[in-house]
Amino acid sequence: APPRLGMEVMAPPIINALNGSSVKLSCTFNSCYKVENKQFSLNWTYQECSNCSEELFLQFRTKIMNKQLDRFGNRVEFTGNPAKYDVSFTLKNVQLEDEGTYNCYVLNPPDRHRGHGKISLKVLTQ
Numbered sequence: 001a002p003p004r005l006g007m008e009v010m011a012p013p014i015i016n017a018l019n020g021s022s023v024k025l026s027c028t029f030n031s032c033y034k035v036e037n038k039q040f041s042l043n044w045t046y047q048e049c050s051n052c053s054e055e056l057f058l059q060f061r062t063k064i065m066n067k068q069l070d071r072f073g074n075r076v077e078f079t080g081n082p083a084k085y086d087v088s089f090t091l092k093n094v095q096l097e098d099e100g101t102y103n104c105y106v107l108n109p110p111d112r113h114r115g116h117g118k119i120s121l122k123v124l125t126q
Helices: none
Strands: 008-010 014-018 023-025 028-030 041-047 055-061 063-066 076-078 089-091 100-107 115-124
Touching: 008 115, 014 023, 023 115, 055 076, 063 076
Parallel strands: 014 115
Antiparallel strands: 008 028, 023 089, 041 055, 041 100, 055 063, 076 089, 100 115
């Protein structure tokens, strides 16, 4: 039998957002298996610089959990739907300090492969 493709994650490499606006950070995936909430896991992390440590701010473990990091407060809203292979979120009132790398990690057992999408957010002042 031909080898089955592992999970593939689609995320735009760069997103430009206007300071003060809301922006959707889009991350979708495909998998050979449908999503079971009991097994599915998602981590969104933020990195201020390329070798900075990753800060976990949004997680799915049986349900969505918002870590309410100080840096984001209540500006992060999960707008995805894992059953539809969408784990996007919206960042409200974007600040210059929100610039950096956003990593989306998806695991959908029995698929053994962990998918990774990476978005670089640039914040524009005008």
